[in-house]
Each structure stands twice: as structure tokens, then as C-alpha cells.
Amino acid sequence: MPVLVLSVLVGTAEHALARQARNMVQATVVETAEYTPCGNRCSEAADPARAFCLRAGDRTLVGEGRSYIHETKFSGMEDYGGKQVKIRFNQRWIWIQASDGTETRIQRGTQYEEFKDRGCVAEVNRPILAKASREKRPGRVPAAAMAIAGPESGDNPQRFLWYACALNSGEATITCKRWYHTGNSFGDDWYCARTLDGNPVGENFSIDPLESDAGHLVLSSGGVLEHDQRSRIDGKLDRPGSPCF
Secondary structure, eight states, X not given: OHHHHHHHHHXXXXXXXXXXXXXXXXXXXXXXXXXXXXXXXXXXXXXXXXXXXXXXXXXXXXXXXXXXXXXXXXXTGGGGTTOEEEEEEOSSEEXXXXXXXXXXXXXXXXXXXXXXXXXXXXXXXXXXXXXXXXXXXXXXXXXXXXXXXXXXXXSSOOSEEEEEEEEETTTTEEEEEEEOTTSOEEEEEEEEXXXXXXXXXXXXXXXXXXXXXXXXXXXXXXXXXXXOOOOEETTXXXXXXXXXX
């Protein structure tokens, strides 16, 4: 009987390992970076996290690991960017297997805002905007306004802001009215009516909320709006007629 039980246990373990191996897929580490999730609100003793963006075929995943459990667990992983790894994942975790067979588990999802790849940014923003869509829209926020992931760092961190943007052809400017999630005004923000690569933007422009962040607006066409640097007093240009820059 003990031999039979042991055989069953061994067989079950082997089956589980085989199933896990079958679920492994090839992936590329698009980016990885160390950051402090609490930003400027952290104490000097705050534990850092390492954020990851991985791409497996047409699937992009983001996650992070905290170093307070094992101090050296993520040491050396700053060199993973661009490398091929094997991964498996579920709704909560991502397991990353390096070429030497070592496996590291990270939590699915991250608050890291500085990914350069816009597909990585979209995955960071996806749960934020999903939560925003479930909230009741404040009465002061117009129906045309969209949720944009807001600054998680700085002196006034926000999970998201409401944005309503329109072209002011007279000033060659796109004016964006903004609100906190509560409906209180966050003030206006201005952009040139062109993208960073110089393409003009017409009245029928549309913003991609997944790839955008507060202060960094990406059009559905993929172009990035150029921020308007002209000075204003009470929303009026200091020097009317000056070109947008």
C-alpha cells in the first residue's frame, strides 16, 4: 500500500510538472526597470520593485516583483531587457524562466509609468481605465469626456483624470478640460494642433485612452500631440498670434 501511494504521488507530481511545462510559452522581455511604487510619498527605507513588460506573440503582459522578500531575488535582472525567456501566467502571477532554467515569480500588473513601449503603457493603463468605467460619472463631467490614466507620482498623484479635448482653430491649439475623478476641475491643458513628427491635426481627431497618460496624449492614428509651451494668464495667451511651440 505505501508503495502504491508513493507511486500515485510521484505520478501526480510528474503530471503537474508536465502540465506546467506544456503551458510555458516563448516571450521577449521588452523592458524592465526598478522603481519605488509609492513615488515621492516613500520613506528612504522603502523597498523598491522591479517592473517587467513581456511580449509573447501578439500578447503583452506587465508585472512586477518586490525585493523585500529576498534581497537578491531580482539582482541582475536589469540586464533582461530584450532577452528571450519562457513564461507561464494566470490572472495573478507570471513565472519567468531564464535560459539556465531558474524561475522567478512576479505579480501580474504594475503601477510603473515610464515604459517607453506604448503597448506596455496600454497594459499598465488597462485596469485603471476598466475601474474608471465602472465608476459613476460625476454630474459636472460631460458625457464626451474620457478617462485618462493620471500621474501616479508627484505631489498630487491621481489614478485617472477625466479629459474633454477640442480644437481651437483660431489659436491652432487643442484645449483639454480636465476633472478629478470626483468631478472637481483640474484645470485646462493645451496642445499644438500637430503631432511631434509635424503632422497637422484636424477637427475629427481622436485620442487613444489606453496609450495616453495625463500630459501625454496619443492619437488613435499613433501620433503624439505636441504640448503647447506658450504662456497664458487665466487661460488666455500672453502673446496672441504667436506660433504654437
